[in-house]
Amino acid sequence: MKQPKDETVTQIAVVVADIERACEHYAAVFGIEKPAWFLTEEADESQIRYRGQPTPARAKLAFVEFANLTLELIEPVDGPSIWRDHLERCGDSVHHIAFGVKGMQQAVDEYEARGVPMVQKGEYPGGRYAYLAAADKLGMDIELLESA
Amino acid sequence: MKQPKDETVTQIAVVVADIERACEHYAAVFGIEKPAWFLTEEADESQIRYRGQPTPARAKLAFVEFANLTLELIEPVDGPSIWRDHLERCGDSVHHIAFGVKGMQQAVDEYEARGVPMVQKGEYPGGRYAYLAAADKLGMDIELLESA
Numbered sequence: 001m002k003q004p005k006d007e008t009v010t011q012i013a014v015v016v017a018d019i020e021r022a023c024e025h026y027a028a029v030f031g032i033e034k035p036a037w038f039l040t041e042e043a044d045e046s047q048i049r050y051r052g053q054p055t056p057a058r059a060k061l062a063f064v065e066f067a068n069l070t071l072e073l074i075e076p077v078d079g080p081s082i083w084r085d086h087l088e089r090c091g092d093s094v095h096h097i098a099f100g101v102k103g104m105q106q107a108v109d110e111y112e113a114r115g116v117p118m119v120q121k122g123e124y125p126g127g128r129y130a131y132l133a134a135a136d137k138l139g140m141d142i143e144l145l146e147s148a
Numbered sequence: 149m150k151q152p153k154d155e156t157v158t159q160i161a162v163v164v165a166d167i168e169r170a171c172e173h174y175a176a177v178f179g180i181e182k183p184a185w186f187l188t189e190e191a192d193e194s195q196i197r198y199r200g201q202p203t204p205a206r207a208k209l210a211f212v213e214f215a216n217l218t219l220e221l222i223e224p225v226d227g228p229s230i231w232r233d234h235l236e237r238c239g240d241s242v243h244h245i246a247f248g249v250k251g252m253q254q255a256v257d258e259y260e261a262r263g264v265p266m267v268q269k270g271e272y273p274g275g276r277y278a279y280l281a282a283a284d285k286l287g288m289d290i291e292l293l294e295s296a
Contacts, residue, residue, distance in 0.1 A: 004178050008215040012160060012245065014287035025285035029262050030152050067156040068216045092287040094242035097160065114177050137173035139162035139240040 001110045002099075010145065011070045011098035015086045019060040019075035022092070026064055026073070037062035039077065040124065048122035050081055057081035072098075082120040082131050082141065096131065098143040104128060107144050116142065149258045150247075158293065159218045159246035163234045167208045167223035170240070174212055174221070185210035187225065188272065196270035198229055205229035220246075230268040230279050230289065244279065246291040252276060255292050264290065 016022040019037045027034040040046055040058045048055055060075040074095065076083035086095045101107040108118045111132045121130040132142040164170040167185045175182040188194060188206045196203055208223040222243065224231035234243045249255040256266045259280045269278040280290040 001179060004180060004212050004214045004219075006215055009160070009217055012157070012242075016287060022287070029259070029264055029282060029285055031149060031262070032152060064152050066152045067154055069157055071152075090238060090241065093238065093283070094160075094288050111177070114179070116177055134177060135241075137177055139164060139170070140242050 001107065007099055009069055009097045010100055011072050011096075011143070012094060013072040013074055013096050013098065013143065014093065015074045015076065015083050015090075015095040016092045017075065017087060019062055019073055022073050022075075023062050026062075026071075030064070032064070035062040035064055035073070037073070037075075046122045046124065048081075048120070050120045055080055057084065059083055082133070086135075086141075094140060096141040096143045098129075098145050101144045101146050104130060104144060104146045107146075108132070111142070111144075149255065155247055157217055157245045158248055159220050159244075159291065160242060161220040161222055161244050161246065161291065162241065163222045163224065163231050163238075163243040164240045165223065165235060167210055167221055170221050170223075171210050174210075174219075178212070180212070183210040183212055183221070185221070185223075194270045194272065196229075196268070198268045203228055205232065207231055230281070234283075234289075242288060244289040244291045246277075246293050249292045249294050252278060252292060252294045255294075256280070259290070259292075 023035045037060045039060055043056050057079045058077040062073040064071040074083050108130050116132045116134045118130050119133045127147045130144045134142050171183045185208045187208055191204050205227045206225040210221040212219040222231050256278050264280045264282045266278050267281045275295045278292045282290050
């Protein structure tokens with residue numbers, strides 16, 4: 001596993017109750033055009049698994065590009081999911097930071113060996129993701145992203 | 149004010165109840181030496197102002213360097229402060245992202261004109277900071293940092 005000094009934080013993700021409203025706020029505060037959002041694919045496409053089980057959960061996603069990373073907005077749709085858990089527990093707030101990996105299973109195994117369990121995973125057009133439940137230790141979760 | 153695509157996120161900051169314990173967790177999860185923390189200067193040095201008033205608040209700070217930004221851990225000491233507010237409301241969690249600025253007052257004025265009020269400011273060896281209360285709009289606050 002990379003040392004933090006060699007690890008790039010590619011995303012910071014904020015879970016929100018209302019992505020339309022959040023996009024309006026991001027546009028107003030940063031003086032940009034309102035980010036567009038889209039709905040993730042249905043479960044049979046995304047192969048989403050939450051705590052080992054299939055779930056119908058989807059999400060509305062929007063992105064704001066900063067110079068050195070992407071800020072992601074996530075509104076949970078249906079559930080259960082790690083996004084909905086976070087929203088119910090914490091309200092609109094930062095949920096995770098993301099790292100790119102090569103070799104998803106090995107990376108997940110390494111984090112799990114360090115006490116950070118994988119609790120949700122899925123596919124998206126172009127790659128796959130896994131969420132590691134680190135909030136109790138790090139104050140936020142970790143997402144691993146692997147391009148296909 | 150810079151557009152997000154030209155703005156570098158220099159820090160992500162996590163407010164924690166116990167920085168010693170948080171440093172142990174960061175070391176264990178990321179396989180690094182335990183980060184060292186230090187206590188910020190007393191109020192007469194830091195010139196800290198919270199909601200326009202002097203406050204005895206200080207903080208214990210530790211840093212973990214990633215390739216493209218610094219992760220900051222903050223334990224509130226005494227108060228009142230924006231850090232203590234966040235900890236009491238949200239527990240251990242991400243409080244803000246930081247941007248570097250040149251011309252602090254102009255930057256603060258621009259954010260305030262966009263509906264994001266400055267609620268805490270202070271000096272540190274080498275520069276000054278200001279916190280903008282954006283959590284209700286962005287899901288996190290913003291810190292502006294200006295080198296002296």
